[in-house]
Amino acid sequence: MHRVDFGLRGGTMSDDVMRDGSAGGEKAARRVVVTGLGVVAPNGCGLERYTEALRGGVSGIRHIPLLEELKFGCTVGGIPEGVDEISEAYFPPDELLAMNTSHRFGCIAAIDAWTDAGLERPDPDDDRVHWEAGAIIGTGIGGLDTAGERLIPMVDAGRTRRLGSTMVEQVMGSGVSARVAGLLSLGNQVTANSSACSTGTEAIIEGCQRIRAGLAERMVCGGTEGSSHYTWAGFDAMRVLCRAHNDEPEKASRPMSASAGGFVPGSGAGMMLVESLESAQERGARIYAEILGGAINCGGHRSGGSMTAPNADGVQRCIRAAVADAAIDPDEIDAISGHLTATGADPKEIGSWAKGLERSPETFPVITSTKSMIGHALGAAGALESVACVLMLRDRFVHPSINCEDVHPEIELYGGSIPHVVREMPELNTMIKAGFGFGDVNACVIFRRWAD
Amino acid sequence: MTRDEIFAKVVEIVKPFVKNEDALAAVNDETNILEDLKVNSARLVDIILNFEDEFDIEVEDEDADAVNTVGDAVALIEEKLS
Numbered sequence: 001m002h003r004v005d006f007g008l009r010g011g012t013m014s015d016d017v018m019r020d021g022s023a024g025g026e027k028a029a030r031r032v033v034v035t036g037l038g039v040v041a042p043n044g045c046g047l048e049r050y051t052e053a054l055r056g057g058v059s060g061i062r063h064i065p066l067l068e069e070l071k072f073g074c075t076v077g078g079i080p081e082g083v084d085e086i087s088e089a090y091f092p093p094d095e096l097l098a099m100n101t102s103h104r105f106g107c108i109a110a111i112d113a114w115t116d117a118g119l120e121r122p123d124p125d126d127d128r129v130h131w132e133a134g135a136i137i138g139t140g141i142g143g144l145d146t147a148g149e150r151l152i153p154m155v156d157a158g159r160t161r162r163l164g165s166t167m168v169e170q171v172m173g174s175g176v177s178a179r180v181a182g183l184l185s186l187g188n189q190v191t192a193n194s195s196a197c198s199t200g201t202e203a204i205i206e207g208c209q210r211i212r213a214g215l216a217e218r219m220v221c222g223g224t225e226g227s228s229h230y231t232w233a234g235f236d237a238m239r240v241l242c243r244a245h246n247d248e249p250e251k252a253s254r255p256m257s258a259s260a261g262g263f264v265p266g267s268g269a270g271m272m273l274v275e276s277l278e279s280a281q282e283r284g285a286r287i288y289a290e291i292l293g294g295a296i297n298c299g300g301h302r303s304g305g306s307m308t309a310p311n312a313d314g315v316q317r318c319i320r321a322a323v324a325d326a327a328i329d330p331d332e333i334d335a336i337s338g339h340l341t342a343t344g345a346d347p348k349e350i351g352s353w354a355k356g357l358e359r360s361p362e363t364f365p366v367i368t369s370t371k372s373m374i375g376h377a378l379g380a381a382g383a384l385e386s387v388a389c390v391l392m393l394r395d396r397f398v399h400p401s402i403n404c405e406d407v408h409p410e411i412e413l414y415g416g417s418i419p420h421v422v423r424e425m426p427e428l429n430t431m432i433k434a435g436f437g438f439g440d441v442n443a444c445v446i447f448r449r450w451a452d
Numbered sequence: 453m454t455r456d457e458i459f460a461k462v463v464e465i466v467k468p469f470v471k472n473e474d475a476l477a478a479v480n481d482e483t484n485i486l487e488d489l490k491v492n493s494a495r496l497v498d499i500i501l502n503f504e505d506e507f508d509i510e511v512e513d514e515d516a517d518a519v520n521t522v523g524d525a526v527a528l529i530e531e532k533l534s
Binding site for chain 2: 092093094097124162164165166
């Protein structure tokens with residue numbers, strides 16, 4: 001019997017005792033719930049607009065003239081709209097001078113998650129600190145707009161003296177979590193995680209873990225990724241971005257489709273206020289969902305895994321470990337929010353879900369890709385999609401996975417599980433969400449609708 | 453440019469960084485930029501750069517270090533312009 005993945009409850013698990021994911025077999029771990037959500041997405045900022053766009057299968061992908069001018073292969077992308085106006089309403093002018101797109105998206109979503117949870121945005125002159133509340137806010141790439149547009153050209157031109165005071169905070173990995181700490185007066189752990197495209201999902205699991213361990217009561221968790229051609233250029237050069245649908249942007253992001261031609265770059269932020277059940281009940285907070293469990297692992301770049309490809313065994317173990325950590329039967333999963341980016345990896349991912357959840361094409365749960373509408377927001381993707389999961393659980397629907405009317409032939413048997421229009425599911429209770437990233441890293445989380 | 457004009461421009465440049473609006477409403481030569489207006493000290497660098505751009509002058513680090521009040525800033529700019 002060999003040791004495998006680590007789940008949220010911190011115990012080591014063997015293949016044979018996957019159900020017993022808790023340390024020492026104890027179930028003493030505290031329950032963790034989601035009480036607030038915030039979202040800045042290419043197809044809608046704010047919960048209601050995002051929900052409406054998801055329901056309606058509304059794409060946020062647009063033609064980006066700059067990408068065409070700069071001769072990118074992919075000239076479409078997902079950029080949230082109306083953010084400048086929201087930023088001016090949310091932040092004082094001196095702070096705005098130090099906030100690139102990643103900061104703006106992340107801070108708007110974090111404040112929204114906080115206030116959505118019924119908490120007050122603190123007065124800057126109030127010296128009280130929320131010692132029991134922290135933040136884990138990740139990013140995949142970070143402030144490359146600041147680096148590309150100001151830092152590097154000015155330094156190279158010998159103008160370092162003219163950079164101003166705001167460079168470090170805009171390019172440091174923890175810049176957004178640090179700023180959120182000031183906006184919300186957070187006194188618990190405030191940090192940034194980074195694990196490529198699994199970042200956002202990982203942040204939620206890590207925050208949950210901290211609360212379970214009794215080290216915090218509330219954590220603002222999620223991911224943010226700025227809109228920058230500098231961020232997207234490397235992916236374009238790798239030829240992993242979609243080039244075949246530049247003339248029809250809304251159809252360009254095609255997860256699970258036979259005509260998928262690579263992912264569409266996206267940007268934005270998703271945040272969750274993750275809280276101990278105790279704390280939520282004590283303050284009478286509205287509870288959206290419980291985070292039943294989760295798991296994080298890496299495929300070790302073996303068995304086909306690499307810097308850029310997943311080891312399928314690692315993916316399946318991560319899914320199984322999340323189910324074990326949640327202490328549920330895999331049959332209880334009602335719907336899947338896949339990683340599903342619209343690359344050649346989609347059919348393999350479906351295969352891994354089937355194995356990991358022990359489902360056949362006939363019994364396979366509903367599966368959808370939020371990326372079909374917002375593109376791939378890299379470090380923010382898992383958070384944007386987790387917010388979508390909680391909203392879907394709240395309103396009991398699964399949003400359409402658009403642009404895959406021509407289901408990929410390798411997954412034809414699973415075609416019935418893919419909603420092309422919104423699917424109302426009055427019995428929707430449990431959703432599983434996974435994110436996979438460069439480096440062969442995986443994160444998988446399970447949410448259950450809260451029943452009062 | 454008159455001293456009053458310089459003063460008005462200095463206040464305009466400092467304004468976005470001010471955290472104490474009441475002190476800004478009563479601004480005068482003796483108003484301390486950090487202590488009274490509650491400007492974040494790291495942002496002084498940006499204010500000085502904005503002085504340079506607005507008045508087309510160059511402010512050395514030693515000169516910048518000597519700016520504490522709005523009056524100090526006005527005097528420094530007047531001197532650079534003369």
